[in-house]
Amino acid sequence: MTGSHRVVLLACGSFNPPTNMHLRMFEIARDFLHRTTNYNVVAGLISPVHDKYGKEGLVNASDRIQMLRLALNSSSWVHVSEWETQQDEWTPTREAVQYHQELVDSVVNGNVDPTVKRQRLDSSTSWLTHLAGSTDPVSVKLLCGADLLESFARPGLWKDEDIEALVGKYGIVVITREGSNPYKFIYESDVLTRHQKNIHIVTEWITNEVSSTKVRRALRRGESVKYLVQDSVIDYIYKNALYNTHNK
Ligand SMILES: Nc1ncnc2c1ncn2[C@@H]1O[C@H](COP(=O)(O)OP(=O)(O)OP(=O)(O)O)[C@@H](O)[C@H]1O
């Protein structure tokens, strides 16, 4: 693709457990960006949140990473990033995006602080090596559902400067979700309106309201989650008695 700008999509969340919608988000976003922009989406990354995020019912990061690995077996271009889970504390999303941008820069864009490079390349993976084949710049953008965008308005949850950096410096790709109206949400926010060009709204017409909460509920109740979650992930959940499945 000539004149294109390379993009890495980074999704941050609990993935507790990863659902088929988490995987599908990447496909919808990449299709949309290829159709409507000159972005060439070269990789997708899933960054599960740290255990200390402390959300009720959050299973261990090691289990969430294993489930993501199994789920992503069917994807040739989306990978797990363990970095957030390896930190001492929970990482604000802006810092997670910044870290991955610096990681990419250290390999591709050439402007490297040697210490940063040494640390970053320890976690070197195939997707990174791939990027190194060209010096065309690569931008990391946050991929999220509309509920995450709308959580920007929840008092005390996000720092103003983090929102400003996410939309102003990096950019966001937002997948619509039932009950959300990201256009109205952007209209009602001065900062989001100012950076509207950097917010790509992807309308998912084939609405699919699977969520991890609903999957956990079904598992707890002994109900089937087949076709909502990858079979390999379901096997892992039962084998490791996650989400109270040992009672079944
Ligand atoms: N059905 C969906 N449609 C669009 N985006 C989704 C959907 N499910 C999850 N996402 C997005 O995936 C990212 C990671 O989500 P997260 O792990 O919080 O999943 P979730 O299913 O919303 O979880 P939970 O139900 O535990 O809150 C978020 O940006 C979220 O908005």
Ligand SMILES: NC(=O)c1ccc[n+]([C@@H]2O[C@H](COP(=O)(O)O)[C@@H](O)[C@H]2O)c1
């Ligand atoms: N201030 C912030 O950076 C901030 C606030 C709330 C949630 N988040 C992130 O959003 C994601 C939300 O996940 P949940 O929807 O599962 O709570 C997580 O990756 C979390 O780290 C970031």
